[in-house]
Amino acid sequence: MSFAPGIEHDEKNGDALSFGALRRDLRLTVEQELASTILSCTHEAVIITDASxxxxxANAAFSRITGYSADDIRNQNMRVLQSGMHxxxxxxxxxxCLKANDCWHGEIWNRKKNGDIYPALLTINAVRSESGELTHYVGSSADLTPIKSSQRELERRAQHDDLTGLPNRRLLTSRLDQALARANAKQSTGAVIFVGLDRFKLVNxxxxxxxxDEVLIRAAERLSSFVRTSDMVARFGGDEFGLLCEGTPRSTLGDLVSRILDQLCQPYFLSGGRQVWxxxxxxxxxFPDDGRDAASLIQYADAALYHAKCAGKGTYRFFSTRLTEAANTRLSADLQLRQALAxxxxxxxxxxxxxxxxGKVTGLEALVRWKTANGKVVPPGDFIPAAEETGLIVPLGEWVLRTAxxxxxxxLAGGADLKTMAVNVSAQQLHHAGFVDTLQSILKEFDLNPSVVELEITEGTLMGQGKAPVAILHALKALGLRLAIDDFGTGYSSLAYLQKLPIDKLKIDRSFVSDLESGGAAQAIAAAIIGLGRSLRLEVxxxxxxxxxQLDFLVNNxxxxxxxxxxxxxxxxxALPALGGIKWRREATSTRRADPRPAAPYSKQEG
Known part of the structure; x- marks a missing residue:
């Protein structure tokens, strides 16, 4: 008995089977086994139906997500998964869409075996034979429940205050926009109330x-107890809260606010048996009397609060278009600062x-003081806010840069071994037209190597300003200046945004350093910032x-x-020449040299 090469003979049936056919069958078997393995391992639920x-x-993931076993679901129609939500x-x-394109993709609400409804991202593909006849449908879906939960939590956190759980400024502003639209349509009224706690800084x-924090939480609870379900209480930051009251006539607002203030004046009982007043x-x-847009109404309520505090605190004021005491104060501050510059x-x-x-002194940070005509030295915390409010921070900042x-x-000409002169730059300076040119002019005026000048910009200055700050920083970097992010960790900059900035240094905010001895979050944040700087090859x-x-913790990390x-x-x-002999002071092994401490007061916000 002989066979042609490449042919096997089935003696029983007399059929000739080609090796090629056997290979194809074997390949199909392997592919089917591979497909089965993939379906059993994938995290997506997969079901296969006939043409009807x-x-x-169904695969194991389908059973895990829906609760239906393969036997439960076999021969059932896909309608068994319908939630009734659509x-x-x-x-x-x-x-x-399936008939027209042989495919459908989208979000859908499905129902589990136990009746629970869940969101899914579903893709259905039609399967056709070689002749084009529809034979099957294959559906694959992913449970979106974790993603939706994360999205809801992110949305909640974006619109609520973490400490008190109250809505934040963003959410109240959105609600105020809606309230204004309703008021305009119905010819109704409403109010925005700003509430600030007096002497809160003393508690901190x-x-x-x-x-x-305990006081703020208690205050939030008290405020919430006064509003209707249709109203809103929000925390705007610090010790300030905002209330939105729709349909409340002016005649009753005075009584409402008086009762709120009385309630907030009651003693606060804190943990550890402490009690504060x-x-x-x-x-x-x-609205609509004072304004018809949210930004104006919020600004006016804030101005009225400022007026109330100027009037002696513990009271309330309605906004007035008349020149207020606050405006007079701002005008006075503007005049005094202009005179001080002159x-x-x-x-x-x-x-x-x-x-x-x-312990080597490698650089200096320039810190501005106001020495008045009578010799009093005013710390920056007492005049910088006014300078920013009046716009005088720009000429003042230029003076600081030039003097530093x-x-x-x-x-340097005297032989000082210093590599850095750090100077703070405000948001107004950074965005002021001609700032880069001014800096270039100052460097040229003193023939100073740009690499010794380090500009410190707060993290908050860079956030929420789009691409403009990035472009400005690149222009400054092109001059050869060094750039540092000041108060790092107090803002919300992302790593992606941080990588776009041509910065050289991160400065850990003093609030984290001061809390290092308490352990916990402050230590974790400080260590994380140091690690982040190392990863991005930035100085810290x-x-x-x-x-x-504090020193040992930082060095060890x-x-x-x-x-x-x-x-x-x-x-x-x-007094700077005395810095030449400063060594790193070790309390246990060496005697400290006396610091040349000035008699004038200094703001503890610095350093």
């Missing part, structure tokens, strides 16, 4: 931020920037170092630069 929609099989037209459109300063003030703007009453003090662990560069040039400096514990009262107070230029 009767389910033939109208008949939804399914008609789905099947029309004397009892700590945890006590302050605070006052509260309020400002009110009315009389050259501003001075600079310098705080050392210290490398660790060596002049002093740095003189120090810690602000506000005041004791050895890889921080290589710091500033703060532990190393020295800000000092005038005349």
């Amino acid at each position: 929609g009767s389910i033939i099989s 109208p008949k037209s939804f399914y008609e459109a789905m099947w029309n 300063d004397s009892l700590g931020h945890s006590a302050g 605070l006052g509260a003030s309020a400002g009110i703007s009315l 009389r050259e009453e501003f001075i600079l003090h310098y705080q050392p920037l210290v490398s660790m662990p060596g 560069c002049r002093d740095m040039k003189e120090l 400096l810690a602000e506000g170092v005041e004791n050895r514990f 890889g921080c290589r630069e710091a500033q703060g009262y532990y190393f020295g107070l800000p000092i005038p230029k005349e």
Whole structure:
């Protein structure tokens, strides 16, 4: 018996089978097994139906998600999964799309075996034979429940205050826009009420931020108890809250606000048996009388609150278009600051920037002071806000830059071993037309190497401003300047945004450094910022170092630069030569040298 090459012979049936056919059959078997393995391992639910929609099989993920076993679902129609959440037209459109395109993809609500309804991302594909006849449908779906939950939580956090759980400014503004539309349509009225706690800063300063947080939570609860379900209470930040009251006539607002203030004046019982008393003030703007847009009404309520506080606190004021005491105060501040600039009453003090662990002073940060005509030294916290409000921060900032560069040039010429002069730059300066040109002119004026000048820009200045800050920073970097993000960790900058910035240094905000001894979140955040800087190849400096514990923690976690009262107070230029002998002070092994501490008061916000 002989066979042609490449042919096997089935003696029983007399059939000749080609090796090629056997290989094809084997390949199909392997592919089917592979497909079966993939279906059993995938996290997506997969079902296969016949042309009529009767389910033939389902994978393990389908059973896990829906609760139906393969036996439960076999021969059932896909309608068993319908949730009842969609109208008949939804399914008609789905099947029309399938008929036209052999595919449908979209979000759908399905029902599990236990009756629970869940969101799914579903794809249905039609399967046809070689002749084009419809034979099957294959549906694959992913359970969107975790994603939807995350989205809801993100939306909630974007619109609510983390501490109190109240809506935030963003959500109240959105609700106010809607309320204004309703008021316009119905010719009705409403009010925006700003409430601020009086003496709240004293609680934070004397009892700590945890006590302050407790007070804010209690105040939020008291405010919420006064409003109707149709109204809204929001926390705007700090110790300020906003209330939106629709349809409330002016005649009853005074009584409502008085009762709110009385309630907020009641004692606050805190953990540990502590008890504190605070006052509260309020400002009110009315719509449509005072304004027809949310931004104006919020601004006017804030102005009225300021007026109430100026009137002695513990009271409320309605917004008035008349020139208020607040406006007079702002005008007075504007005049005084302009006169101070003209009389050259501003001075600079310098705080050392210290490398660790060596303790060498490698740079200085320029800090502005106002030395009035009577010799009083005013700390920046008392005049910088007014300078920003009046716009005088721009010429003042230019004076600081010019003076710091002049002093740095003189120090370097005198042999000082310094590599950095750090200068704070405000948001108004950064966005002011001609800022880059001004800097270039100052550098040229003093023939100063740009690499020794480090501009410090707060994280908040860069956020929510689109692409403009990035472009400005690149222009500054092109001059050869160094750039640092100040108060890092207090804003909301993302890693993706951070990578776009041509920065050299991150400065850990002093609030995290001051809380290092309490452990927990502050230590984790500080260590994370140091690690982030290392990953992005950025220098990291810690602000506000005041004791050895903080210093050791930072050094042990890889921080290589710091500033703060532990190393020295800000000092005038005349005392700078003393910095040449400063060493890293070790409390246990060496005697500290006395710091040249000035007699004038200084803001603890610095360093």
